[in-house]
Amino acid sequence: MTEWSRYYDAVGDDPRETLLDALDRFEAPGVAADLGCGTGRDTVELLRRGWQVVAIDSEEEAIRRLRATTGEHERLSTQVAGYEDAVLPEGDLVNASWALPFCRPDIFGVVWDRIVDSIHASGRFSGQLFGYRDEWSVEDEMTFHTRAEAEALFRVFELERFEEVEEDGETVLKNPKHWHVFHVVARKL
Numbered sequence: 350m351t352e353w354s355r356y357y358d359a360v361g362d363d364p365r366e367t368l369l370d371a372l373d374r375f376e377a378p379g380v381a382a383d384l385g386c387g388t389g390r391d392t393v394e395l396l397r398r399g400w401q402v403v404a405i406d407s408e409e410e411a412i413r414r415l416r417a418t419t420g421e422h423e424r425l426s427t428q429v430a431g432y433e434d435a436v437l438p439e440g441d442l443v444n445a446s447w448a449l450p451f452c453r454p455d456i457f458g459v460v461w462d463r464i465v466d467s468i469h470a471s472g473r474f475s476g477q478l479f480g481y482r483d484e485w486s487v488e489d490e491m492t493f494h495t496r497a498e499a500e501a502l503f504r505v506f507e508l509e510r511f512e513e514v515e516e517d518g519e520t521v522l523k524n525p526k527h528w529h530v531f532h533v534v535a536r537k538l
């Protein structure tokens with residue numbers, strides 16, 4: 350069993366707050382990418398609200414679990430792909446809940462540029478980034494940002510929500526952890 354399998358077993362299935370915040374700001378459903386979708390808690394909500402969704406995760410198990418929930422669905426397509434190989438639809442929303450910090454730092458810039466390019470004007474990004482004071486920042490396969498670096502990623506966006514949270518808490522697997530997280534909803538200019 351991989352670490353992600355244990356995470357998928359333990360994590361909840363309610364849609365993430367940042368996704369709900371972003372969705373409430375749209376007048377009508379459109380096309381979304383759910384990047385690092387996991388077992389699909391956000392994808393399911395997007396489908397429920399009438400969105401067309403491309404759900405992407407590097408773990409085959411994540412997509413299998415998502416499909417076990419949705420079955421074949423005319424508005425859903427899936428990709429088992431790493432961030433570097435993902436084919437993002439040109440669309441209205443890229444949702445990446447608790448996912449982008451797991452991108453390798455050497456490819457983060459390219460991945461981020463593709464995310465930005467894929468979003469139409471007035472479309473949105475929703476998701477999380479991790480700050481440098483996060484306990485996992487010793488991991489060199491993950492990406493962390495200062496507040497200024499995180500804000501700079503959204504140069505061509507209006508920040509609708511940019512919430513920095515730093516706190517002692519625990520992981521989904523109930524291990525104690527110091528979190529340093531930026532919760533973001535942003536509208537592309």
Ligand SMILES: C[S@@+](CC[C@H](N)C(=O)[O-])C[C@H]1O[C@@H](n2cnc3c(N)ncnc32)[C@H](O)[C@@H]1O
Pocket residue numbers: 353360365384385386387388389390391405406407408411430431432433445446447448451452453
């Ligand atoms: C913390 S989980 C978040 C899952 C879901 N979005 C949620 O909010 O619960 C991070 C997800 O990112 C995926 N992931 C990690 N590294 C990835 C990569 N390089 N490319 C694509 N997906 C990746 C993992 O497989 C995992 O499902």
